[in-house]
Amino acid sequence: MTRKTYGILLINLGTPDAPTPKGIRAFLKPFLSDRRIIDLNRFYWLPALHGFILPRRPHKIRHLYENIWTKDGSPLALIAQAQAKALQEQLDQTGQSTIVKEAMVIGNPNITDLLDDFLAQGVDHLILLPLFPQYSSTTTATGLDAFTRYFAKKKGIPPFDFIHSYHDHPAYIQALADSIHLAEDETLLFSFHGIPQRYADEGDYYPKHCQRTAELVAQKLGLADDQWLLSYQSRFGREVWLKPYTDETMAALPAQGIDKLAVICPGFAADCLETLEEINITNRRTFLEAGGKNFRYIPALNAQADHIALLAQLVRRYF
Numbered sequence: 001m002t003r004k005t006y007g008i009l010l011i012n013l014g015t016p017d018a019p020t021p022k023g024i025r026a027f028l029k030p031f032l033s034d035r036r037i038i039d040l041n042r043f044y045w046l047p048a049l050h051g052f053i054l055p056r057r058p059h060k061i062r063h064l065y066e067n068i069w070t071k072d073g074s075p076l077a078l079i080a081q082a083q084a085k086a087l088q089e090q091l092d093q094t095g096q097s098t099i100v101k102e103a104m105v106i107g108n109p110n111i112t113d114l115l116d117d118f119l120a121q122g123v124d125h126l127i128l129l130p131l132f133p134q135y136s137s138t139t140t141a142t143g144l145d146a147f148t149r150y151f152a153k154k155k156g157i158p159p160f161d162f163i164h165s166y167h168d169h170p171a172y173i174q175a176l177a178d179s180i181h182l183a184e185d186e187t188l189l190f191s192f193h194g195i196p197q198r199y200a201d202e203g204d205y206y207p208k209h210c211q212r213t214a215e216l217v218a219q220k221l222g223l224a225d226d227q228w229l230l231s232y233q234s235r236f237g238r239e240v241w242l243k244p245y246t247d248e249t250m251a252a253l254p255a256q257g258i259d260k261l262a263v264i265c266p267g268f269a270a271d272c273l274e275t276l277e278e279i280n281i282t283n284r285r286t287f288l289e290a291g292g293k294n295f296r297y298i299p300a301l302n303a304q305a306d307h308i309a310l311l312a313q314l315v316r317r318y319f
Contacts, residue, residue: 005097007123007158008315009114010084011130011143014106015074015272019065024058030106036142039199068276077108079270082303083131083311090312096319099123105146115150119158126160127315131269133172134209135165138195161318167209168216171310175301176213176266177220186260186294187227189249190214191283192267193274194232194241207242213266233265233283234274250283254291261287264298269307271300 016027032038032049068075080102088100099121103111118126130143144162151157166172182188192210200207214230233246253261263283265275280297287295301307 004124006125007118008100008127009103011103014104015076019069021058064277076272086308111146129163134167136206137204167213173216175306176217187258189263190230191233191246194235197240250287251290259293262296268300
């Protein structure tokens with residue numbers, strides 16, 4: 001009997017190819033044009049995007065990317081590559097025929113090109129793993145949209161499985177808990193990427209997934225209710241987003257007697273702009289300038305062994 005070959009895509013939204021206005025603009029244009037991410041009326045949104053945001057924002061945020069860029073490129077791209085390599089090595093030990101690739105919905109390596117490669121190599125079965133533990137229409141569904149667009153005009157669609165979320169998977173919770181080592185009198189803040197509150201009101205259950213993840217990790221660590229907090233970061237525009245906001249929380253905590261803070265961002269499977277810059281540089285400064293004494297960022301799970309073991313568990317159930 002011929003052995004099946006599984007093509008596995010570890011999906012991220014993407015990252016600029018370079019920390020330059022041109023590179024950032026090339027990323028932001030499709031990103032902010034996606035209806036899943038910005039669902040405002042196109043008649044009003046697109047002129048604002050092309051007339052004001054795209055000409056100006058890349059210059060405004062260029063220094064943020066420069067703060068975290070490495071000599072080898074984007075941290076997210078490099079970590080995604082390491083994750084795919086490590087997962088491939090682990091699955092090779094099972095004897096199952098697999099091809100594991102990191103894929104970006106926007107940017108490179110692009111999901112479209114990788115699907116082309118998989119079909120050319122005669123992959124028998126596709127497994128899509130969006131690296132977003134908590135489902136959101138703005139992230140997980142965007143990856144699924146890219147996949148379905150690719151096959152919209154093709155006659156033959158290989159069998160495929162789509163991993164919806166893993167916000168409460170025991171191995172994920174354990175890996176997060178094992179990465180946290182609180183010092184005496186240190187408070188733990190779970191900071192998740194935000195979405196507009198309206199999206200949750202319309203049915204996106206992302207905040208429920210975030211709350212559940214934080215509760216399970218706190219339980220695993222044996223934390224009392226006053227030892228941990230949850231907030232949402234990265235809001236954009238004037239619309240109300242999920243609250244409390246991370247930046248406002250950071251500024252307020254020292255006055256509440258919380259001056260030792262450890263921050264973890266469980267929604268990010270790999271460190272990126274939102275963790276390395278927004279949390280570990282900008283919000284660190286906000287907290288310390290407000291009177292905080294000690295700030296510590298806990299890195300994402302990235303390509304560490306227990307994270308790769310979790311990813312292997314998630315995909316192997318479909319072999």
